[in-house]
Amino acid sequence: MKLFDVYPLMPINIVKAENCKLWDENGNEYLDFYGGHAVISVGHTHPHYVETIKNQLDQIGFYSNSVINKLQEELAEKLGKLSGYEDYSLFLCNSGAEANENALKIASFSSGKKKFITFRNAFHGRTSAVVAATDDPSIVAPVNETDNFIFCEWNNVDQFEKLFFANLQDLAGVIIEGIQGIAGIQIPSQELMEKIARLCTENSVFFISDEIQSGYARSGKFFAHQYFGVKPDIITTAKGMANGFPIGGVLVSSKIPAKHKMLGTTFGGNHLACAAAIAVLEIISNENLVEESLQKGKYLVQKLNEIPRVKEIRGKGLLIGIDFEIPAAQVSKKLREEFKIFVGSASNPLTMRLLPSLTISYPEMDYFISSLNSVLNSI
Secondary structure, eight states: OOOOOOSOOOSOOEEEEEBTEEEETTOOEEEESSHHHHTOSSOBTOHHHHHHHHHHHHHOSOOOTTSOOHHHHHHHHHHHHHHTOTTSEEEEESSHHHHHHHHHHHHHHHHSOOEEEEETTOOOOSSTTTTTTSSOGGGOOGGGOOSSEEEEOTTOHHHHHHHHHHTGGGEEEEEEESSBTTTTSBOOOHHHHHHHHHHHHHHTOEEEEEOTTTTTTTTSSSSGGGGGTOOOSEEEEOTTTSTTSOOEEEEEOTTSOOOTTSSOOSSTTOHHHHHHHHHHHHHHHHTTHHHHHHHHHHHHHHHHTTOTTOOEEEEETTEEEEEOSSOHHHHHHHHHHHHOEEOEEOSSTTEEEEOOOTTOOHHHHHHHHHHHHHHHHHO
16 A cells, blocks of 8 residues: 655655754754744653653553543643633644634534634635635635635735624634734734724624644744734644644633533543643743743844845744745755755745744754855855
């Protein structure tokens, strides 16, 4: 049997990792400035993370959600405290797409309605409902097609308000990324976020903040929406949550009642996943990684602004998009081949994404800056 070929792959086999470094099967060392889609939040193979998972495996790795799992309670308590959402409840699942599916389902169940406003260039996942809320027709199969999602232009507040009231009778919620990721690190305006929060509150519509990529200290706040002083009804998280172990979470406002059979999952919130996620929260707290992300991001942006051929820089914390006047893939290829650095792409071919671990060092950032400068001077 061969693999189902759905990914364009780089011809590199990574076999070992430590903090922000990777090694392939030939012993070549790479600097990881991508973190595997922003998943690696606390560095590869962090000692506390590895020890926690190993210790948990010696106890129990999995049992179903038909019994009490105290690790879920510990994870919820730690997440609530660190994020500032202690009055919310937590539903655990397996991935970002699943977290968003459940968020939509909660909003629809609770409102009795089925329509949602989403935004142009959004990415919320590849599964049933969330792929329909994603602005990429090429990944929407006929079975996923629906008129339940209404697309609004990004940061167009007037259009948002018109769409909101035009669809209010059937409107269950509004879903927006705290910062758009795949779109190239696009930051929502203060005006838009405030408008969403106010109209949703005044009209009993659910405000969903997708923090799959922008959450878990990535932006220099625990969640990116916290920059805007708003409080969504439902918050989703996944990528940085367990540093690579599959997990997703939905934070649910106390005003939304839970009911048995409303949601469910076989693997979500299993003992091993919870142990991994608890370890990440402990590392974020102990190493002050929210503030580290903020300060390191400022440093990177300052240095990037000194490079003449960088056209535009967007971002918060260690969630950074860089626009060039030439294809970003051309720059990325030379960074990888000549300087052994991994970076990320975006839907805009001129945009590069930087999503390193929150534990990236200043010398590593300096190496990236000097390498990028060299590449741009050589093209």
